[in-house]
Amino acid sequence: MSGTAVNNYKADLRAIQFTLYEHLHVEQVFEHETFSHLSREECDATIEQCLRYVNEFTGPLNGPADRVGCVLEGGVTRTPAGFKEAWRKLFELGFMSFPMAVETGGFGGPHAIAVVLEELQSGANTAFNMYPGLTHGAADLIENFALPEDRHRFLPPMTEGRFSGTMCLSEPHAGSDVGATKTRAKQIEGHVYEITGTKCWISAGDHDLTENIIHLVLARIEGAPAGTKGLSLFIVPKIWVNDDGSLGKPNDVVTASIEHKLGIRASATAVLNFGENGGCRGILVGGQANMGMRQMFRMMNGARIAVGVQGLAVASTAYLNALAYARERLQGSSVRHFKDPNAPRVAIIEHADVRRMLLEMKAKVEGMRTLVIKLALHADLAVALKKTDEAKAIYHQGQVDLLTPIVKAYCADQSFRIAELAIQTYGGAGYVNDNPVEQYCRDAKIFSIYEGTNHIQALDLVARKLQEHGGENLRHFLTEIAAFVEAHAGQPGLAAEVRALGEASEALQRAAGALMEFFMGGKIDQVTLVANAFLEAMAEVTIAHLLMQAAMIADGKRSQGDERGDEQSQEDFDFYSGKVMAAKYYVNYVLPGVHAKVGAIIAGDRSPLDVADGGFSSAY
């Protein structure tokens, strides 16, 4: 395995358990038929087993694999040492198929637990987890949209880990603008088409972990309409798969190059040429032409949530590493003894500014985790209630839709910022590669770029998600906060924070109104200008609400323990106090930013739109 390699991954199982069971009561899903074959005990055992797996197999590979990256040599892309064994073990343990349907060989587990498994895997080794993550997304798409014969042909080897998967949207001239896709498809026979074109930046696009790679490729069938409406989706195996499941000939998919990049270096990012020699065949997904974007959106929505989880995962281990360092590193004396040159040196965790950085990281990490698990719980309940309570199922699905761009963009942005703050906490030791935080920072940068840049997420939120169901989803979201504020307005010790949450939520509502006025006044460019600010403000209100909910629970538990005079351990008391302090910090230091953003949105300044191109600089 990894020999003497060091595992720097750190996870906080106590914090995860609190969010799952003390705060969000995820165990409620087991009461529904969809998940009644599982129990909390089984899920907890899976989480613990997953943590053991990542600590033993993928965590120790994170640093060494980053240093060597992937190598393309003689037409073969090689992953770093240890990846093959980690891959084999991963599929042996079955974590990838945990949320997949029982009928297709999965466990049919709830997403609320699956995102925790993903957090552990991405946090221990983000680059490695790209390979199974994309395989899971591709398999899920095939399960939902492919014809039965194609499901039988491709799903078993993908769930067993013999085949992996990718998503192929980007082309050199078509990144955010997917509608500009040039890859072409020409019918050969039935649902089989000849594919020609180049896709770039394809994660897990080539590697040596599996005997085959199944690419899901967006292409335009001859004569199809322009733009995204004319795109179809194809299953394009690297090696052709015969009807009986045996491997055929190579399918003319050539890896032109792999990228050298800032982070996630052990994830091969490939330029792929399809059909250079006229021999590439693809199978139309579901036999349905021009449905490519609708089908791909299933994988993209899953991947957007997965990127949010990546953000949370890297941020969490960055924070916990910085915390461990701050407890050990001795530097300076306490400010209380600043006049005494002989005062003892203290660990840096005793300095106010280091405590500020640590609490900021903690509040954001735990807030993001709660948001991620809450979204996943909404998704589980939307499925579980579909047959018994349609209205509730629609409500839960509406919240998934509304919160997905926030999970993706906020967790992505904050991951990079938290990793940067972790470096700052370490000082110089964080900047050098003896410690893991510089890699975390490099790895985290991609999260705001791929799977739709964060601006594309913000556009999705302001132009689509706010208006969906006639604005009902947003109304539910705001009503829940208003009800919380009303219920807790008199909470001793937290009343000021509850009031601040209410005021921020009302400000957000005013900003949503301003966006509507811009729309109605035809000022679409103004909407796009402030979309990112709106998303961030909404994310901050969301996180503040969740942290305050957690604080109420924690506050109750620590005082209950006191009142009963029972053996509440110091550890428990500190844990719950930490929750209260994290919420207080976020509301008092981060949430006020919502008012600044809302003020700017409503003021409607147009300087970035009105500045002449030459006004940016005369330098070319």
Ligand SMILES: Cc1cc2nc3c(=O)[nH]c(=O)nc-3n(C[C@H](O)[C@H](O)[C@H](O)COP(=O)(O)OP(=O)(O)OC[C@H]3O[C@@H](n4cnc5c(N)ncnc54)[C@H](O)[C@@H]3O)c2cc1C
């Ligand atoms: C490491 C890595 C892995 C990747 N993995 C995959 C993968 O597996 N599969 C895949 O298909 N792709 C993948 N990508 C590609 C990725 O999804 C794109 O980079 C991303 O969608 C942005 O496209 P672009 O890079 O062409 O940037 P552009 O689209 O050129 O955008 C550049 C800037 O302009 C902004 N912009 C663009 N259009 C608009 C607009 N209409 N309005 C306002 N602003 C706009 C963007 O927000 C961004 O700030 C990967 C990329 C990288 C770097």
